Amino acid sequence: MKDKEDYEKDLASIRKMMERSVKFISLSGLSGVLAGIYALAGSAYGYYTLYYAQPNFENYGTTNQDQRGLILQLEIVAVLVLLFSLGTGLILSARKAKKLGVTVWNATSKQLLNDLLIPLCSGGLVVIVLLTKEYFSLAVPMCLIFYGLALIQSSRNTYDEIKYLGFTEIILGLVSALLPNYGLIFSALGFGVMHIIYGAVMYFRYEN
Amino acid sequence: MKSPFEHLDKVLEHSIRLQIISVLVVNDTYDFNSLKEIVGISDGALASHIKALEKEKYITVLKSFVGKKPNTKYKVTERGRTIFKKHLDGLEQLIKQQRLK
Numbered sequence: 654m655k656d657k658e659d660y661e662k663d664l665a666s667i668r669k670m671m672e673r674s675v676k677f678i679s680l681s682g683l684s685g686v687l688a689g690i691y692a693l694a695g696s697a698y699g700y701y702t703l704y705y706a707q708p709n710f711e712n713y714g715t716t717n718q719d720q721r722g723l724i725l726q727l728e729i730v731a732v733l734v735l736l737f738s739l740g741t742g743l744i745l746s747a748r749k750a751k752k753l754g755v756t757v758w759n760a761t762s763k764q765l766l767n768d769l770l771i772p773l774c775s776g777g778l779v780v781i782v783l784l785t786k787e788y789f790s791l792a793v794p795m796c797l798i799f800y801g802l803a804l805i806q807s808s809r810n811t812y813d814e815i816k817y818l819g820f821t822e823i824i825l826g827l828v829s830a831l832l833p834n835y836g837l838i839f840s841a842l843g844f845g846v847m848h849i850i851y852g853a854v855m856y857f858r859y860e861n
Numbered sequence: 862m863k864s865p866f867e868h869l870d871k872v873l874e875h876s877i878r879l880q881i882i883s884v885l886v887v888n889d890t891y892d893f894n895s896l897k898e899i900v901g902i903s904d905g906a907l908a909s910h911i912k913a914l915e916k917e918k919y920i921t922v923l924k925s926f927v928g929k930k931p932n933t934k935y936k937v938t939e940r941g942r943t944i945f946k947k948h949l950d951g952l953e954q955l956i957k958q959q960r961l962k
Contacts, residue, residue: 657959660952663879667949670883674891674899760888760895 677765677811679750679757681742682860685852688738689845695734696841699727703837724789734844749860765810772803790833797826797843812859818851868951870944872917877902877910882945885920885937892934911935919944 702723743757750757776799783791804819822843829839873879880900884891897907914920919941923934937945 657956660955663876664949664952664956666876666880667883670880670899671887674884674895675887755898759898760891764888 677761679746680811681745681749682852682856684742684745685848687741689848691734691737692844695730696837698730699837761810765807768807769803772799772806793836793840794826794830797822814851814855821847868947870948873948886945890934890936
């Protein structure tokens with residue numbers, strides 16, 4: 654017969670297996686902080702080109718073509734920020750996985766990616782449609798809301814903080830939809846400041 | 862009162878099998894390599910424990926192909942889930958009883 658310690662050990666191993674198999678533990682907090690910094694840099698660049706480099710942007714002096722060029726520039730910056738953030742996230746998660754002695758590409762991370770990509774791609778397509786129809790002021794709120802939904806959807810396979818980050822993004826997105834002229838500020842808050850805060854919290858909680 | 866030992870399951874007494882079932886209870890399906898990584902044992906050992914669980918109909922095997930590579934996934938059966946829950950209740954009661962002594 655087993656004794657009490659064996660039973661307790663059994664219970665502990667059940668819990669550990671359940672948690673480890675469901676949670677993608679290689680997610681790196683540091684990559685969140687870096688993604689936030691890229692987003693802030695991108696927003697600062699956007700702010701500068703809109704309000705300083707083109708002082709007449711909101712006046713009649715600017716032609717439609719100038720506006721198109723500016724908006725294209727902002728779109729390129731946003732895509733670059735996204736690519737850099739994804740790249741950093743992949744590299745740092747792979748590094749953390751190596752340190753923890755697990756592989757990055759396993760059943761859990763596949764599930765996570767699946768949950769993340771469906772809302773994210775739907776949102777991406779919605780934003781592209783909005784931009785082609787020139788509803789520029791709705792682009793940032795939609796990005797924030799769909800990103801928040803993607804985070805909530807994928808949070809069951811990773812740390813709980815991701816879920817709260819998701820709710821925060823949705824709230825910011827809704828407020829931003831009410832204040833259409835402050836898109837840049839809200840994207841700086843949602844993609845910059847929030848990533849830095851949540852990334853730092855996760856880094857200090859799980860990686861130290 | 863029923864003895865808590867009646868809830869305990871002979872097949873799940875083995876800790877590796879208990880770990881495999883624990884993973885499958887919280888995930889829809891899980892593939893061989895991911896299972897191997899998380900439990901941390903050799904191919905051969907894992908295969909034999911999986912066979913034992915399969916023989917008792919606690920889990921089912923889903924075979925498919927990704928491109929040309931075979932991809933084997935496992936899924937817990939309703940029977941396996943019920944027995945696992947009972948086993949868990951048994952463990953809990955045993956620990957509680959021993960604490961009272």
